[in-house]
Amino acid sequence: MTGGGFDLRALLAERGGERYELHSRYLNPQLPRVLRTIGFDKVYERAEGAHFWDADGNDHLDMLAGFGVMGLGRHHPVVRKALHDVLDADLADLTRFDCPPLPGLLAERLLAHSPHLDRVFFGNSGTEAVETALKFARYATGRPRIVYCDHAFHGLTTGSLSVNGERGFRDGFAPLLPDTAIALGDLDALERELRKGDVAGFVVEPIQGKGVHEAPPGFLRGAQELLRRHGALLIADEVQTGLGRTGDFYAYQHEEGVEPDLVCVAKALSGGYVPVGATLGKDWIFKKVYSSMDRVLVHSASFGSNAQAMAAGLAVLSVMEEEGTVARARRIGDLLSGRLKELVPRYELLHEIRGRGLMIGIEFGRPSSLGLRGRWTMLQAARKGLFAQMVVVPLLQRHRILTQVSGDHLEVIKLIPPLVVDEADVDRFVTAFTAVMDEAHGGGGLMWDFGKTLVRQAVAQR
Template sequence: MSFSIADLFTQHFDEKFDLHEYYLNNQMVRVLRTIGYDRNYKKAIGQYLYDEDGNEYLDLLSGFGVFAMGRNHPTIIKALQETLTLELPSLVQMDVSLLSGLLAKEILATCPDNLEKMFFCNSGTEAVEAAIKFARYTTKRSRIVHCDHGYHGLTMGSLSLTGEHIFREGFGPLLPECTSVPFNDLAALEQALSNKDVAAFIVEPIQGKGVNIPDDNYLPEVERLCKKYGTLFVADEIQTGIGRTGKFWAIEHWGVKPDMILMAKALSGGFIPVGGVAMTTHIMDTVFNRMDRAVVHGSTFSKNNMAMAAGLSALHVVHEEKLVENSAKVGEDIIATINAMAPKYEFLKEARGKGSMIAIEFQSPKSLGLKAAWAMLEAANKGLFCQMILIPLFKEHRVLAQVAGHGMNVVKFLPPLTLTQKDRDWIVNSVEKTIADTHNVTGSIWTLGKNLAGHALKNKK
């Protein structure tokens, strides 16, 4: 009997939630069913998802940013199909691969000119782990400084640099000698670096949790302070890189030159896991400084031909379709249009972001009726108001988005960089209608709010 993925998909299409409940993370299934996100998607093209009834959804999650070129991009599919049929030698190990060399060349051409070497791995968290090791070996120091509320991954080293308590709880003790400082606080950073014992300062140019944007002088001063105290400046661009913020790298907004750039997510167009570290020649040559050290750090599946082909074709799509420019243009328009709504709606504090990394923050209103309703939600679970935005956005307007982090009243959009004028109108009209509905405390949206508060209070007991 022949083996067919298409047949398996057809035969078991209605079983996915049951399979996950029995064999995988049943709590995730509970979450999806509770908030009404338990859809059976059948097809995905570009920025759109389609359910079994043919309904079209606008995906503003893009797989947490991996589908920056949109889902199932034909150019990347063609490259992967071609790679499979060529019968190329892959992962020979006692060899070096052509495709990884070509991808390294293409990536480094987009980086600041001080970065001349690449290391490939399988994911963003592996890139962070590599940066920790490379920084320690290069500087002969052990301390790593990171920012409060930062997110760098969930393996043990990167988790030690991740500021969200919910991810760390119960997994300690974590990596020693990791120190956090407030984001955007230069005085605190200088104090942390001043003993000249810090190997690296690892920072997201824009924090993913909350979409927190630094002051204009922050990253230039970070670069200066790191040089002053002999600390490596590491930019975690795993989410912000490859066009996400309207520049190829987010650091371009501030004109800085870090010692390492960490990347993953969008690098392969979402098809094959791949991550990487761009670094100075000094770092590479220090870590891999003798022939017997040629294999002191690596990863079995890194540099595999499928991942490298995906990366090469993804970069081609970004340049060919001018996705960085589109990200900047459409994102700026969405942010400005939502901000123009703020005078009309008490709950709306601001929209912020750069390019296609967008946050909408909500706030306690001034009028008594709305303020009481807000307080009811906050007492049940801080940040619950966001679910009153996200659930109607999804159910009524078929727009898929997420909260920007735990315990904050911030909704986050991380769409493909391929958004059109139609998508822009879809987003702003859906957002305005949903926000307007929240200002009617007798409306159905507040019935949802009371139900959410009830669930939250029940879970606290």
Template sequence: MTPENLALLLAERDADRYSLHARYLNEQMVRVLQTIGFDREYRRGQGQYLYDRADDRYLDLLSGFGVFALGRNHPTVRDTLKAVLDSDLPNLVQLDVSTLAGILAERLLKYTPYLDKVFFANSGAESVEAALKFARGATGRDGLVYCGHAFHGLSYGALSVNGDGIFRNGFGSLLPGCTEVPFNDLAALEQALASRTQAAFIVEPIQGKGVVVPDDNYLRDALALCRKYGTIFIADEIQTGLGRTGRFLACEHWGVEPDMVLLSKSLSGGHVPVGAVLTRKAIFDKVFDRMDRAVVHGSTFSKNDLAMAAGLATLNVIENEKLVENAARMGTRLIKAFEGMAERYELVKEVRGKGLMIGLEFGAPRSLKLKASWNLLETANSGLFCQLIVIPLLKEHHILTQVAGHASHTIKLLPPLIINDEDCAWIERSFDAVIADAHRVPGAVWSLGKTLVENAMRARAARA
């Protein structure tokens, strides 16, 4: 297929995107998008912005669940990938080693001088799978400890340490030996580790589902407990890493040096999937301990030249454009603005986050009129209120955002790290306007709520 034919094909079939997905892919996802009015038919993306069929501009605070930290179609990444394609490199020889993979590993380890080795994978979930496997191989133990409400991926090993039943239920037996403990609960963690049968404790430094920030001593003391009981400490920085929280790694906020660090999402540059497990040499050498075990774990496409080049280009952009510093600066501004809203609006319960990973949690109001409407929504479907915020944000203010998890009362902001003061002003006035509308009963927001309740009740009746 030529570039011209591809452009023609896209032009001819773009109007069929939802019917194609409904017939051949995930029909339920199409129904969700159409029900909440998110079927916008975006035509192009540039930086932090999306553009629809009418060329209207939207500010993307979802960034592909964190993939587009550099924004969409960053010219440095795009030009680097074109250069790789034009170079006719001997890609994936397999019985050879990749120069680009070696360089990317070297670059990543400069950010974590306490770690020594890198294993590359194709995704975040695959990185989790490798880390769990390495931990068991290195310790000779089977046990794995994870936190409630955690999210580490949806493949079977990752699913076994996933703290949300909505993803786990209905898929049969998962990995044996997995123990859930509450996030931020050191006593529960020590109780789980005390048997000295646990290979690893895997934790998100800031939990993505709900943007839950740990107590100041939690990660540091958790690491000390892992050291005490011989358990490997795995930091899942797949969403929090690469500058998202205003530090290169979120663990840096608390001075923690994990035994393994997992990266993915942003490392792709938004183009080529890639994941990485950064680990200590002692762990790596116990897995790859003899020449006949040199291929005891691997992944066919993991060190492909396009992925490695995308990772290198991403690191260059992060450094050259000072995106870690920008995330810290823009995040401080937005969090302060949201904290002001929490003081003015009774529906805003709490603001959490670091850098450009921000959670805005809503809670039951005090006033009687609002409380009655809130309770109606909660009875129909827990967490439904947040849709009264995200839907008008998109429809009226052209801001794309998301609820932070199933049945959650938290809206999560995960914008590209390139956003500027103008974008922050757009975010602040839009959220302020929508939240203010939500405090007017009756009003347009609560009329929308009535419609959502009716839809939820019809869906519940259909399932019954």
């Protein structure tokens, strides 16, 4: 075999140090810029579970899980072994004209968690899972329009972008698909749209990633009743909330009687190793889309159902079932949000802790005391979201904990750690967060100096 001169380890050893330059030169040039600006331009060398280490061997706690893909943490030994095994098996994968066993086995196992659903389409990402649901809903109902929620995020390819609830993502990409946004929780608005008779479906995140806002109690069930009455479909986007993240296998299961027609999953399904997406749906929808032999490839993906993704998915579900990952996410999530809620009365800048399981939003807001209010107003005048950024930065710089601001112009930090975080990790986060809050409420020091830098940058960018 040729190509024997390729040595990945040697390549990384030789050129790994050029990582930021390579990005600046060949990839999205803004990423290294942003990272440098906020001092996040680190070099991480190794990772395991909910932790990773920099070149000096410093341990970092991951409260972001690679935007949710690392549900089981990094390098779970069972998932890793499944991937080694599938490579070593020399399978005749992706011949495309046979029916390999792994996709069927993964579909069977995934559907066992949503007994009202019957079939699965496997793609390669969250946005592709959503695209599939939009196409299936439109074809199955013969209607064009999709209703979605303000502030929704369903991915960034053109169909998913059409149901994105933020102008910042959409601007400049029109025309998109026919669509209509309603406020999360507004059943009257949904009904008004449905009465027009052209709605194929309503797509919703049971807990929105942006800002960590949960659909109000009864909304999903109410929406489902309206949709059924009007012959339209309920599409649950569980790309971020699914696979145990919120303390149920799917977040929609928190509300009794909710049985979406289509469910989108991705991210954590393959343990963070292999891109994957899955759209689960009812039998009649799949039968309608794939209604004849002529239509066998009417919706397909070259890499869909590939053996590595399927093997990783099977390993992930097996680990989740054996280790009780869903119940654990609920227990550790309750512990973490409970301890954070205790801090709310103590800190005037800390307004609310919300979310479910290990999807937690920490919302900051206007303080009551005069001194802090001046500082807060200065930040808000420059750009909304700067205070949350001021918290995220020392959490990483001084406490080596990675978190993110939950969307542009939001004073909300979102915690979506790997579901394997433990009590010690919770303790470490709460201790660090308390120290940062103490500093913020002291009103001086490095933190507010950094705030001034952020203000200057925000003003300069106008």
